[in-house]
Amino acid sequence: MKAEGRRQGILDLLMEAGTATVEELSAHFDVSRMTIHRDLDQLEQEGLLRKVRGGASVQSSGQFESDFRYRQRLAGPEKQRIAVAAASLVEPGQTIIVDDSSTAGGIAAHLADIRPLTVITNNLGVIQELSGAAGITLIALGGQYSKKFHGFFGLVTDEALRSLRADVAFVSTSSIHGVRAFHQDQEVVQTKRLMLAAAERKYLLADHGKFGRPALHFFAGLDRFDAVLTGEEPPAPMRKALHEAGIKLTVTGKA
Known part of the structure; x- marks a missing residue:
C-alpha cells in the first residue's frame, strides 16, 4: 500500500x-x-x-478539535433533539445563519416545513442538503474549504459575513467553561464571532458533553446568546453558575 x-x-x-x-x-x-x-x-x-x-x-483535547466525521458519530440522538428544538425557533420568511458544526447542521433536515427561508451557511453538509430545495434561498459562504471541519473559512468567508444580516444565528462550540464558550481553532472562532455580529438573535447549541471540556481560544461569553440549547442537564455546579449569571438554558430532554 x-x-x-x-x-x-x-x-x-x-x-x-x-x-x-x-x-x-x-x-x-x-x-x-x-x-x-x-x-x-x-x-x-x-x-x-x-x-x-x-x-x-x-x-478532542484542549488544543485539538476532532474531524467532523468523528464528531458526527458522537451524541447523535441528543444532537437531533437539539436540532428539533432549534428549528422550532425559526419562523417562515426569516433569514438564518447555520455554522459548520454537526450540531447546528442538523437543523437543515427540519427546514422544509418552515419555508420560505433564507439560509446563510459555511457548512458544506448543509449546502449539499439544501441546494435546490424548494422555498429555500441558499447563500453559501465562500472561502477556503477545510476537510477537517467540512466547511469554508478564511478571509473570503469573513468578508461575506460582514456584508450580511440575519434574523437568527445557530452556532455551536467545542467547550463551555463556566459562563464562557471556547474553541480550539482561532480561524473557526473568528468566523463564528462574525456570525453572531450579523444576527439579531443568537443561539448556542451544545450537547451536554461540551460542558466542562477544555479548549484553547475564547469564543464568546454565554450572555451573548438569547439561549443555550442542550440535550441533557449539565452537572449541578454548572447549572448553578449559568443561573447566577442569568444565562437562559434550554434542555430538550430525552424523547
Whole structure:
C-alpha cells in the first residue's frame, strides 16, 4: 500500500475507534513502527490527528478539535433533539445563519416545513442538503474549504459575513467553561464571532458533553446568546453558575 492510501486507512480506522496504538497500526497495515510514526507525524502536521503516548487519537483535547466525521458519530440522538428544538425557533420568511458544526447542521433536515427561508451557511453538509430545495434561498459562504471541519473559512468567508444580516444565528462550540464558550481553532472562532455580529438573535447549541471540556481560544461569553440549547442537564455546579449569571438554558430532554 502506498503512503497516501495507508494514511487514509489510518484516519478511517481512527474515525471508528477514536484511538489506536502504534503497535496496532503497524500490525494492521503490515509495516514497521517507524513507518507508522512517519505517517502519524505527517497526519498530525496536517491537523488531522494528534499523537499521544504510544499511538494517535482523533478525540478532542484542549488544543485539538476532532474531524467532523468523528464528531458526527458522537451524541447523535441528543444532537437531533437539539436540532428539533432549534428549528422550532425559526419562523417562515426569516433569514438564518447555520455554522459548520454537526450540531447546528442538523437543523437543515427540519427546514422544509418552515419555508420560505433564507439560509446563510459555511457548512458544506448543509449546502449539499439544501441546494435546490424548494422555498429555500441558499447563500453559501465562500472561502477556503477545510476537510477537517467540512466547511469554508478564511478571509473570503469573513468578508461575506460582514456584508450580511440575519434574523437568527445557530452556532455551536467545542467547550463551555463556566459562563464562557471556547474553541480550539482561532480561524473557526473568528468566523463564528462574525456570525453572531450579523444576527439579531443568537443561539448556542451544545450537547451536554461540551460542558466542562477544555479548549484553547475564547469564543464568546454565554450572555451573548438569547439561549443555550442542550440535550441533557449539565452537572449541578454548572447549572448553578449559568443561573447566577442569568444565562437562559434550554434542555430538550430525552424523547
